[in-house]
Amino acid sequence: MFRHILRSLTGGPVTEAAPAPSDPALAELADKLQKAAKARLGRSLSIREVDAGSCNGCELEIHALNNPIYDLERFGIRFVASPRHADVLLVTGPVTKNMREALYRTWDATPDPKWVIACGDCAIGGGVFKDSYACVGPVEEVVPVDLRIPGCPPRPAELLAGLLALLETSAAT
Amino acid sequence: MYGEQPLFGLLNRIGTPVEGHRPWPRYRLTREGWLAMIEELAGNAWTLLGLWGEQHAVHAAFREDLAGDIAVVSLDCPQGRFPSLSPVRPSANRLERAIHDLFGLTAERTTDPRSWLDHDAWGVRRPLSDHPAAPAPNPGPYTFLPVEGEGLHQIPVGPVHAGIIEPGHFRFTANGETVVRLEERLGYVHKGIEGLMRGKSIGDAARLAARVSGDSTVAHSLAFARAVEAALGVEVPPRAVWLRALMAELERIANHFGDIGAVCNDAAFAFMLAEMSQLRERVLRVADTCFGHRLMMDRVVPGGVSVDIPERGPALLLDLVADLRKRFAPLVTIYDGKASLQDRTVSTGIVSTGLVNRFGTGGYVGRASGRGLDARRSPGYAPYDDLEFEVPVLTEGDVNARVWIRIREVEQSLSLIEQIVKRIPGVPRGLDGTTPLPCVPVEGQGETAREGMALVEAFRGEILTWVRVNGDGTIDRCHPRDASWFQWPLLEAAIEGNIVADFPLCNKSFNCSYSGHDL
Ligand code: SF4
Numbered sequence: 001m002f003r004h005i006l007r008s009l010t011g012g013p014v015t016e017a018a019p020a021p022s023d024p025a026l027a028e029l030a031d032k033l034q035k036a037a038k039a040r041l042g043r044s045l046s047i048r049e050v051d052a053g054s055c056n057g058c059e060l061e062i063h064a065l066n067n068p069i070y071d072l073e074r075f076g077i078r079f080v081a082s083p084r085h086a087d088v089l090l091v092t093g094p095v096t097k098n099m100r101e102a103l104y105r106t107w108d109a110t111p112d113p114k115w116v117i118a119c120g121d122c123a124i125g126g127g128v129f130k131d132s133y134a135c136v137g138p139v140e141e142v143v144p145v146d147l148r149i150p151g152c153p154p155r156p157a158e159l160l161a162g163l164l165a166l167l168e169t170s171a172a173t
Numbered sequence: 174m175y176g177e178q179p180l181f182g183l184l185n186r187i188g189t190p191v192e193g194h195r196p197w198p199r200y201r202l203t204r205e206g207w208l209a210m211i212e213e214l215a216g217n218a219w220t221l222l223g224l225w226g227e228q229h230a231v232h233a234a235f236r237e238d239l240a241g242d243i244a245v246v247s248l249d250c251p252q253g254r255f256p257s258l259s260p261v262r263p264s265a266n267r268l269e270r271a272i273h274d275l276f277g278l279t280a281e282r283t284t285d286p287r288s289w290l291d292h293d294a295w296g297v298r299r300p301l302s303d304h305p306a307a308p309a310p311n312p313g314p315y316t317f318l319p320v321e322g323e324g325l326h327q328i329p330v331g332p333v334h335a336g337i338i339e340p341g342h343f344r345f346t347a348n349g350e351t352v353v354r355l356e357e358r359l360g361y362v363h364k365g366i367e368g369l370m371r372g373k374s375i376g377d378a379a380r381l382a383a384r385v386s387g388d389s390t391v392a393h394s395l396a397f398a399r400a401v402e403a404a405l406g407v408e409v410p411p412r413a414v415w416l417r418a419l420m421a422e423l424e425r426i427a428n429h430f431g432d433i434g435a436v437c438n439d440a441a442f443a444f445m446l447a448e449m450s451q452l453r454e455r456v457l458r459v460a461d462t463c464f465g466h467r468l469m470m471d472r473v474v475p476g477g478v479s480v481d482i483p484e485r486g487p488a489l490l491l492d493l494v495a496d497l498r499k500r501f502a503p504l505v506t507i508y509d510g511k512a513s514l515q516d517r518t519v520s521t522g523i524v525s526t527g528l529v530n531r532f533g534t535g536g537y538v539g540r541a542s543g544r545g546l547d548a549r550r551s552p553g554y555a556p557y558d559d560l561e562f563e564v565p566v567l568t569e570g571d572v573n574a575r576v577w578i579r580i581r582e583v584e585q586s587l588s589l590i591e592q593i594v595k596r597i598p599g600v601p602r603g604l605d606g607t608t609p610l611p612c613v614p615v616e617g618q619g620e621t622a623r624e625g626m627a628l629v630e631a632f633r634g635e636i637l638t639w640v641r642v643n644g645d646g647t648i649d650r651c652h653p654r655d656a657s658w659f660q661w662p663l664l665e666a667a668i669e670g671n672i673v674a675d676f677p678l679c680n681k682s683f684n685c686s687y688s689g690h691d692l
Contacts, residue, residue, distance in 0.1 A: 049336075049337045050333060051333075051337075051338070051339050051340050051362070052340075053361070053362045053363075053364055053688075054339070054362070054387070054688065055384040055385065055386060055387040055390075055688045056339055056386060056387040056388055056686065056687070056688050057384070057387025057388070057390065057468055057470065058387070059337050059338065059339065059387070060387060060388060060431075060468065061467070062337055063337055063431070063450075064450070064453075064454060064457070066450070067447070067450035067451060067453070067454050068447050068450065068451055069450075069451060069454050079336075079337060081335030081336060082335070093362065094364060096361065096362055096363055096364055096691075097292075097294040097295050097296070098292045098294050098295075098360055098361045098362070098363055099332065099340060099361050099362065100294065101294070102332050102333050102340065102361070106333055127384075128369070128377075128380050128381055128384055129364045129365070129366075129369065129381075129384075131369065132364055132365035132366075132368060132369050133295050133296070133297055133300045133365050133368060134295055134300075134363050134364055134365035134368075135364055135365065152384075152470065153387065153468070155467060
């Protein structure tokens with residue numbers, strides 16, 4: 001165990017901004033994201049994830065943002081447990097009717113200013129579930145949406161790019 | 174005599190075989206036959222593999238575990254009712270409630286008649302029946318089971334949880350710190366998948382099957398494809414069969430890495446999550462390079478596969494196996510040697526062997542509690558009969574055992590990937606696309622509808638998918654039954670007598686799918 005930790009300490013970071021040759025775009029993105037977050041908020045950005053009926057594929061990739069390779073926290077962006085602590089709601093899924101009220105309440109409990117990201121094809125337009133009796137469809141039918149990140153599911157790098165876009169556009173307004 | 178009826182002996186006596194159902198037989202029963210079967214079930218150990226409805230009928234699938242015999246039985250329900258299986262198979266109850274909510278068929282003398290998927294929010298009742306009804310005018314709140322006793326208090330949690338997880342509601346009744354009862358309420362992510370599949374082309378329905386549960390997209394796609402191929406008698410190119418298994422094993426290890434890390438993290442050992450999530454990421458990237466999608470979604474399709482690995486794929490995969498072996502082994506040693514971790518996982522959240530057998534629970538939940546079934550072995554499917562692997566089984570039934578089953582399965586799957594890469598028949602698709610994709614067309618059979626069923630081992634356990642394909646190649650009825658259906662009820666049992674603070678740990682060690690269950 002201690003040998004392992006020692007190796008981790010001396011082995012240098014695995015985080016990709018360091019930067020992995022395979023993915024220079026990611027490193028660049030990481031840098032921009034951090035600057036934008038500071039410029040816009042002067043502090044960290046808190047995200048509350050809301051699964052509004054996803055297949056859980058989007059959640060898997062959102063989780064990946066927390067692994068040491070993408071390491072979202074280094075940009076001062078972190079996932080929080082309560083909507084009351086959140087700046088951003090990251091919503092997945094075709095908004096099942098059984099989740100519509102919970103989504104709305106979560107949005108309502110999030111203090112202003114707040115942004116909503118529709119994450120994945122389902123959240124953007126209902127995806128393959130859009131014609132169901134059990135789904136509302138696009139997230140924007142329930143709460144206003146500021147940004148859409150397409151994909152089924154979006155890759156972690158695309159999620160990072162989306163967060164950056166949100167910070168940049170909201171800073172411009 | 175009770176308990177000694179072979180499955181087929183009984184069904185040949187009380188049922189009429191139905192034509193065009195493959196690969197296992199289906200029998201139509203009369204109401205008397207259905208009742209006789211229930212009586213028989215009280216005295217034997219046949220496993221209920223699934224129970225699903227359609228507009229005027231219910232179907233149940235059973236397996237005689239020792240012999241491996243599998244059959245489907247059906248009962249027409251012209252009055253919209255059928256005798257409940259739940260008194261003799263408790264695992265039937267939630268499935269019966271789902272059948273009632275979707276098709277309006279009532280299970281007579283069921284152990285629990287409350288609604289399950291229907292939360293009075295759809296704007297319609299029994300949406301899949303041939304006479305959907307207007308919503309109930311003033312639906313009352315859902316009634317949780319009463320718990321009475323001195324000093325008890327209730328803790329409602331969800332549907333939106335802290336953290337990045339799927340929504341569901343948990344109602345804990347606790348005495349101080351100790352959980353006296355947990356009651357789950359699910360259905361929040363019900364998307365109406367079975368309804369959406371109806372009338373769709375095979376290709377469109379396959380895209381829905383791939384999204385039943387994102388973490389098991391390969392396994393659900395495989396189960397759907399195999400059911401359709403069984404129904405239509407389609408022979409899949411050998412190379413596709415092996416590529417499918419390759420994807421299935423990659424999916425298995427990626428999920429197991431994620432789970433092992435998450436369980437340790439909930440035991441306050443974040444180091445393991447950081448390490449395991451890197452291994453997971455490593456797998457997903459290779460999957461992406463080889464199959465063009467990190468989760469390999471829509472890559473297994475009826476008739477074969479939609480993508481072949483690139484020429485450098487085999488080398489990448491063998492590298493991956495070698496690298497993972499090297500990095501995983503020391504982490505296992507750490508897990509094994511960390512007293513603070515073992516203190517949390519050993520003897521926490523115990524599920525008894527009797528219970529997993531009663532519920533026919535598969536996957537790591539079943540195998541950690543002494544039930545050693547694995548669909549890759551029984552009924553078995555290609556190419557696993559050609560491959561060498563072991564199915565690990567433990568009997569402790571605690572969080573620790575569920576972690577160890579995953580650890581052992583990772584090791585087995587790494588060996589499987591290696592065997593597959595070395596022995597896969599055919600050649601990869603050339604850069605110029607000259608080698609044809611291993612996929613054959615899948616079409617309806619004209620005039621007659623055909624039915625098929627498949628059992629596939631997902632990382633979580635056994636999936637059953639049943640399908641009826643119309644003569645024109647559209648889907649008449651499809652029912653995907655995720656492993657979670659028979660695991661969720663046992664989580665309620667596992668947490669009993671544990672402290673509330675250990676719930677996240679127990680829950681992670683099960684990692685049931687909400688989406689796969691709610692459909
Ligand atoms: S966008 Fe795709 S991955 Fe995300 S929830 Fe929808 S189906 Fe699942």
